[in-house]
Amino acid sequence: MAISRTLRVLSVSAGKALREPRTRHALTTCSRRYCTASSPRHVSYITSARIRLPTPHRSFASASAPTFKDSISIDIDGKQTTFDSVFLRDSCRCPHCVDPSTSQKNFQTADIPANVQASAEVITTPSGPSVVINWKNDIPSFSADHQTVLSLSFLRHALSPQKPGPVGIHTAVPARKLWNRDSMATANTFYDYSAYMSDDRTLYTVLKQLHTHGLAFLSNIPDTSQTNSSTGVVNITNRIGHLRETFYGRTWDVKSVPNAKNVAYTNVYLGFHMDLCYMDLTPRFQLLHSLRARAPGGESMFADAFAAAERMRTESPDLFHALRTFPVTYHYFNAGHAYRQIRPTIELLDPSDPTSDLALLNWSPPFQGPFVAGIDGTGVGLRTYLAAAKRFDELVNKPENVFELRMEEGQCVLFDNRRVLHARRAFDVQAGERWLKGTYLDRDVWASRFEVLRGVYEGK
Ligand SMILES: [Zn+2]
Known part of the structure; x- marks a missing residue:
């Protein structure tokens, strides 16, 4: 037997x-x-x-x-x-x-x-x-x-090496799927908002895609811009669990406003970045609900930073090593706030093992602060990091690696803020309104819901 x-x-x-x-x-x-x-x-x-x-x-x-x-x-x-x-x-x-x-x-x-x-x-x-x-x-x-x-x-x-993995000790998680422009375009589905809200299997599919691809989209979200504009993104997040409040509030708006305190609130091109890398607990997931998309331009762009990191691990171990060891400062000293974190670009599940799976990345050039290492003129560390950062930036910006789309009204993107970089093209603020409502979600809230539904639908 x-x-x-x-x-x-x-x-x-x-x-x-x-x-x-x-x-x-x-x-x-x-x-x-x-x-x-x-x-x-x-x-x-x-x-x-x-x-x-x-x-x-x-x-x-x-x-x-x-x-x-x-x-x-x-x-x-x-x-x-x-x-x-x-x-x-x-x-x-x-x-x-x-x-x-x-x-x-x-x-x-x-x-x-x-x-x-x-x-x-x-x-x-x-x-x-x-x-x-x-x-x-x-x-x-x-x-x-x-x-x-x-x-x-x-x-x-x-005994499983998955112990420190992204879900929990009881589950061997499905493999991540690294993607580029074409493979993401093939994989992507716009899940119907009503199905997501009412059907646990649809919810589970979206949660799983957030792990495998780090990126998922919903559509047909009712327009509540004239009543309570937060309703859509709050409902979508609460379907998973409690949302993550930050000093930007429970939810926040991305649209052009005068005297913007944050580069995201202006109409210029915004390069690839992650949000809130200057916080100790950087939100794992971000959601953006498009309420108005009537300005020319402003296309959203996404890139798989894990794919770029894995490519660098293969093609240039020295530069990969620099990204996972060289400390980079992220800060936000503005409008009565003082946040600062120093962390490497690449974090592995097991930092002592260079072959270990990726845990998360930190990449947020707009919020970078002065370096604290490699500044003594000897070139040790900083110059290697510079070469690695250049190569990483080159990889994530290659057109074949960028998944670009225009977020139409009634659509929402959910993405892994520690894996998927996001960017936005410039838009003409005078020609029409562009308005996104956003919020954040912590990793363990997603993981809890994912684990429970995984038990229901896959018996794991
Ligand atoms: Zn006992």
Whole structure:
């Protein structure tokens, strides 16, 4: 059977695991100080798991007493892996350890005795193969019959290199699709606003595209410019979760106004950039709803900064290295605000590994401040960064890499502000009105909605 091929547990109580199938109340009513629940869990023990004890312990194979150890070795998908008993104990999700109502942990990691030891055996549960663990030297407030059941799926994910990934530890995310002008034009769909608002599957499709492409569009948004102009973009954002308020407000307008405090509020060409790189928590997503598009010009342009970064990683590792190490200052000192951040252009999921996946980028030339490194005239660092910045700028501006469109009234763009650069052509403010209503959304709000819907539609 499948379990015997994929999972073998070493250092276990073989006598128990080879018993006839049975049902056991693995958990009993609890009187411990942390516990708030008592919910017996039924576990069926399989009979065909291949249990193998290491040679020094073979004498235990016929003994009834379990073998407790500091760590447990498990064969997952053909690879033997050792799990620290502290990790296994800390991961317990039984109703005594994690409150079923609030999902809050009822004990602290610090409560786990350093000499805690585990004895494991293979079981089947309705949700798949699992390991059931008995404890020696458990947290003192837990009773001797406290058991932990961890699924093979959980243990496999615990080993996954996706751990620091963009969604969460429980999910291996779909692969990103790097794009250029033509491939984005092929991939792009204008999703209907009503479908997005009423159908969870459409919402899920848009959320997924925000991960794979970092860019998605809606259309047919009702015109509320004469009543509450924020309604469209607020509804679209609240469909995902709570929006991110900044000093620009809950929502903000992009249109030409006199004495603009921000270059986005004028009618000149606005080059490729990301928003708010000068903030500690730069918003991950941005939404722009077109309320008026009656001025000639003003086309919106988007470029995949991840595609440019990956190309540089391949063609010029030295310049890629410069972009992920050289510190760049971003600041906004204006109109009573004082924001400043110093960060490299490219951030990897694992900064210690130059082959690691991209986490996010920082690129916002209009809001760059004075450099703090490489300014001593030796040319170290700054000159290499200059060459790298030139190449990156060249790549993102190549016409074949720029997805350009005119945002018509009733359309909204949603994009990943740490991946997709946005720009805007100049427009004639005298010839007609151009008005976009914008807001921001944090990454974990998107990730939460994405994870939940992914579970619904893909069972993951
Ligand atoms: Zn527990």
